[in-house]
Amino acid sequence: MEYFAGLDVSMEETRVCILDGDGTVIREVKVPSTPSDIEAALAGAPACRRVVFETGRMAPMLHHGLTERGVPVVCIESRQASQALKSLATHKTDRNDARGLAHLARTGFFKPVHVKSLPAHAIRSLIIARKKLVGQRVMLENQIRGLAVVFGVRLPRALSSAFIAQALQASEGIDGLSAAMRGLVTARMAVLSAVTSIDADIKKLTRASSACRLLMTIPGVGHLTALAFTAAVDDPERFRRSRDLGAYLGLVPRRYQSGEVDYTGSISKCGDRRMRTLLYEAANVMLTRYKRPLKLKDWALAIAKRSTLRKARIALARRLAIIMHAMLRHGTEFKPA
Incomplete structure (x- = not known):
């Protein structure tokens, strides 16, 4: 038995x-x-x-x-x-x-799921830590900007060199505000240092990975996107078709059907939210910053003309996921033509 x-x-x-x-x-x-x-x-x-x-x-x-x-x-x-x-x-x-x-x-009434390897989880931990630190940096900068506005000081962009100088200058001579500004500035510098260290580790990992180097031949795909995609996919052979990546990452329309009701709505947003965001950003870079002729870009712009630019970005993000999986599976570089 x-x-x-x-x-x-x-x-x-x-x-x-x-x-x-x-x-x-x-x-x-x-x-x-x-x-x-x-x-x-x-x-x-x-x-x-x-x-x-x-x-x-x-x-x-x-x-x-x-x-x-x-x-x-x-x-x-x-x-x-x-x-x-x-x-x-x-x-x-x-x-x-x-x-x-x-x-x-x-x-046997269940659907098994793939459990990613421990190295893939380690990479995902690095990416999640970076995201949290960047969020903390933005929160600190917004707090500094909000404190300065109370005294009539409008600060420049946070990543400019004049941001901290003007913030400290605005708080000079005011005891409570000066101490608050110094504390926030010190915390921001510590977070920036941690983000820089993680970025260096990410670049080191991508240079050592042949799969990441292949993915970075796609316009708009950088170190972070390539590394996150390899960690999200883990084993390319577990997907029977590259087209399945769209549903896996939640980049396909959600559908509800019951009797006479048949509704197709926005994307399902299932799966890895961070990976979906990075693909959307890569699609936006390709559409707005890449200037060379590219059939993939022309295809997405055609969608934008008959619909909206936002839907074109989502469609291009889905297409990028399919292409990236095919590249990992076959070990080929991106061919713009």
Whole structure:
């Protein structure tokens, strides 16, 4: 007889439930959320054909750790699992969730998801850290500008050399404002230094990656976009068609159909929001700053003429994602013609 297991994972503990092929509970236990403890809990019962758990913050560590130990683990989409678990149990408890996931493993009523490699997650962490620091820099600059406006001083662009000089000059002789300005300026300099350090690391990583160098042959695609795309895709072979990248990144129209109702709305915005933003920015650079003849740009401008420039950017971002995936898959450079 075949056996199946479900894991309800939390930060500290994991509830393990093992069922046989008829749905009878064989074993239920609560163990620490580490691959070794979960493997030991599964070893206390007959070997399982399939072990299922949901996506979450612990998913990469557990998936790769259990896979290395030979456990046939499958990670499934949490949104889909949530709808199925609601129909299986009236009360939401860790025990019921583990049982529900075990039943999903037994019936096969789930959609497995790809768990990115740990190096890909490390790159994503670097990109997320940069985004947070840039946001902090902008917040500090806006605060400095707002304090100066109260005293009738309109500061220049924040990245100009005169920004800090005029901000400190405006606060001279005013005790409270001077201390506030110095503190904000010091914090801004520290954040700028951290952003510069991360940018240097990003450039070093892109120079060392042949895939990133290929992607950077596309006009408008820089170090950050290339590195983020390789981390988002992780394994190009997991996509059967390059066209699937549009739906994966949420750059296709959302559709709702029920009976006589058939509605097509704006883009779905599923998947990696940061990657979608970077592709949109790359499309905007290609449309507004790239001056050489380019068929891809002409195609997007034709869309802008019969619709809007915003829709043209989104369409071009989707097309760029398709092209970039094809380049990674076949190892070819971008050909403008």
